[in-house]
Amino acid sequence: MNAPILSLRNVNKSFGPIDVLHDINIEVRAGEVLCLLGDNGAGKSTLIKLMSGVHQPSGGTIEMDGSPVRFDTPRSASEKGIATVHQFGGTFPLMSIGRSFFVGVEPTKGWGPFRIYDRKRANEIAVKAVRDFGITRIEDGDRLVGGLSGGERQSLAIARAVHFGARVLILDEPTAALGVKQATHVLRIVNEAKRRGLAVIFITHQVMHAMAVGDHFAVLIRGAIAADFRKGEKTREEITDLMAGGASMATLEAEIEGYMASHDGHPPQAAHS
Ligand SMILES: Nc1ncnc2c1ncn2[C@@H]1O[C@H](COP(=O)(O)OP(=O)(O)O)[C@@H](O)[C@H]1O
Numbered sequence: 001m002n003a004p005i006l007s008l009r010n011v012n013k014s015f016g017p018i019d020v021l022h023d024i025n026i027e028v029r030a031g032e033v034l035c036l037l038g039d040n041g042a043g044k045s046t047l048i049k050l051m052s053g054v055h056q057p058s059g060g061t062i063e064m065d066g067s068p069v070r071f072d073t074p075r076s077a078s079e080k081g082i083a084t085v086h087q088f089g090g091t092f093p094l095m096s097i098g099r100s101f102f103v104g105v106e107p108t109k110g111w112g113p114f115r116i117y118d119r120k121r122a123n124e125i126a127v128k129a130v131r132d133f134g135i136t137r138i139e140d141g142d143r144l145v146g147g148l149s150g151g152e153r154q155s156l157a158i159a160r161a162v163h164f165g166a167r168v169l170i171l172d173e174p175t176a177a178l179g180v181k182q183a184t185h186v187l188r189i190v191n192e193a194k195r196r197g198l199a200v201i202f203i204t205h206q207v208m209h210a211m212a213v214g215d216h217f218a219v220l221i222r223g224a225i226a227a228d229f230r231k232g233e234k235t236r237e238e239i240t241d242l243m244a245g246g247a248s249m250a251t252l253e254a255e256i257e258g259y260m261a262s263h264d265g266h267p268p269q270a271a272h273s
């Protein structure tokens with residue numbers, strides 16, 4: 001196994017009196033997908049905010065290539081090659097594809113005060129970058145980001161991160177709001193990012209999505225790593241149970257089925273207020 005790019009060692013995070021993360025140890029390696037699993041409120045987003053400079057740890061250390069680092073701001077993390085893509089792609093609906101691709105890093109023609117945004121060139125580069133990722137439906141860099149599907153927006157954001165040299169790609173629930181076909185597309189892009197040698201941290205609570213791309217898995221329960229295992233070491237049922245905090249999903253399913261059998265096949269009704 002190659003050396004980790006990013007490691008968290010005994011990391012804690014509190015907000016005032018509230019301890020959100022306890023003694024976190026994880027490592028991410030080039031060409032590997034680490035799936036971070038956990039129920040709502042487990043601390044997944046807080047954990048990635050520590051890796052992307054939004055928050056700083058209250059204790060413990062973050063290392064990059066074996067040396068301690070501090071990410072004081074999101075910018076300092078991104079300058080060190082950490083790219084974060086959020087659920088809706090983090091791009092700008094009213095911008096063109098070419099424009100959004102180069103936000104903050106526009107290629108220019110001319111010099112000094114005469115520099116202007118080179119729209120044609122930006123569009124060419126952006127469209128090529130996304131097409132290289134297998135997104136062949138995008139042909140026109142002038143199209144607005146808002147007109148793309150959720151999966152295409154995710155893909156655009158990932159292609160952008162790779163294009164600008166990210167080494168660690170953090171995806172916070174990229175497939176949560178997508179249908180099956182779009183989610184499959186995003187999972188394929190995740191695999192492509194991995195094939196290109198990025199270290200990918202993939203956050204999800206969808207076990208099937210995690211199993212489709214993950215090499216390494218960490219399950220977060222109430223702010224602590226409750227399990228840490230590699231591909232093939234646990235079944236889908238075992239992972240689902242772990243995420244449910246040890247309560248057996250099989251038991252829950254049997255209870256729901258029992259209820260339905262005794263209520264004419266109707267599932268339990270949600271309480272109406
Ligand atoms: N800035 C904050 N101040 C206080 N509590 C926070 C803050 N951010 C997150 N938390 C708490 O930390 C816990 C984990 O939240 P979060 O990391 O968003 O979980 P997840 O992404 O797994 O759903 C929650 O109980 C949340 O209320």
Ligand SMILES: [Mg+2]
Binds near residue numbers: 044045046
């Ligand atoms: Mg979250």
